[in-house]
Amino acid sequence: MIIYEPIMLAIPLAEEVKAHLIKTKRFPTEGELKKTLEKLGLKPFCSDKKLEIYKGKHVLVLVLPLKEYITVDILSLSGALSDGIEVAVYHDKHLEAYIIEIIPANELEFEGNIGLEPVIVDANTFELKSTPVLGYFKEEGDRVFLIVEGDVYKIWKESGKLDICPICGAKNLVWKGKQAYCASCGFGVKVMKGE
Numbered sequence: 001m002i003i004y005e006p007i008m009l010a011i012p013l014a015e016e017v018k019a020h021l022i023k024t025k026r027f028p029t030e031g032e033l034k035k036t037l038e039k040l041g042l043k044p045f046c047s048d049k050k051l052e053i054y055k056g057k058h059v060l061v062l063v064l065p066l067k068e069y070i071t072v073d074i075l076s077l078s079g080a081l082s083d084g085i086e087v088a089v090y091h092d093k094h095l096e097a098y099i100i101e102i103i104p105a106n107e108l109e110f111e112g113n114i115g116l117e118p119v120i121v122d123a124n125t126f127e128l129k130s131t132p133v134l135g136y137f138k139e140e141g142d143r144v145f146l147i148v149e150g151d152v153y154k155i156w157k158e159s160g161k162l163d164i165c166p167i168c169g170a171k172n173l174v175w176k177g178k179q180a181y182c183a184s185c186g187f188g189v190k191v192m193k194g195e
Contacts, residue, residue: 014087016039017119084104091123119132150191168187
């Protein structure tokens with residue numbers, strides 16, 4: 001897994017939190033979130049009662065944990081604030097669901113939520129109620145791919161949205177076998193197992 005810019009951390013983080021919700025059937029604690037961020041290659045940088053700061057080689061991460069709401073702001077160390085991403089995790093009592101949204105700081109570059117849709121996990125059954133396309137990033141040659149598993153691809157295909165880029169939302173994803181390329185954001189998508 002590689003992380004050169006905020007989106008390359010936001011998508012794997014959303015995947016990890018989604019997996020935690022489904023497996024443990026509860027909201028992640030501060031300690032569990034800390035372990036997840038460290039698993040993704042970040043190191044604790046500064047800590048306070050209401051703010052945790054983590055640092056990676058290319059990103060700075062600010063975590064604001066509350067009881068039923070987590071905000072993770074991911075900033076590029078290059079100083080380009082427009083590349084900033086926010087991962088918001090919260091319990092929506094009206095929908096009776098846990099929501100994980102990846103929200104861009106630059107709304108002009110990305111329209112709304114990044115990816116096909118936010119993660120929605122039913123708060124009672126802990127079943128996934130949406131079709132997010134999540135994975136991790138890998139570099140192959142001069143290309144960077146979002147690596148997705150076969151089961152993710154299957155759900156994505158069933159949604160009828162294979163032409164929409166899960167990273168920037170552009171409707172021009174071009175497929176060749178189990179790989180796709182987006183001319184808008186430059187990222188590729190690669191299916192790893194199954195399907």
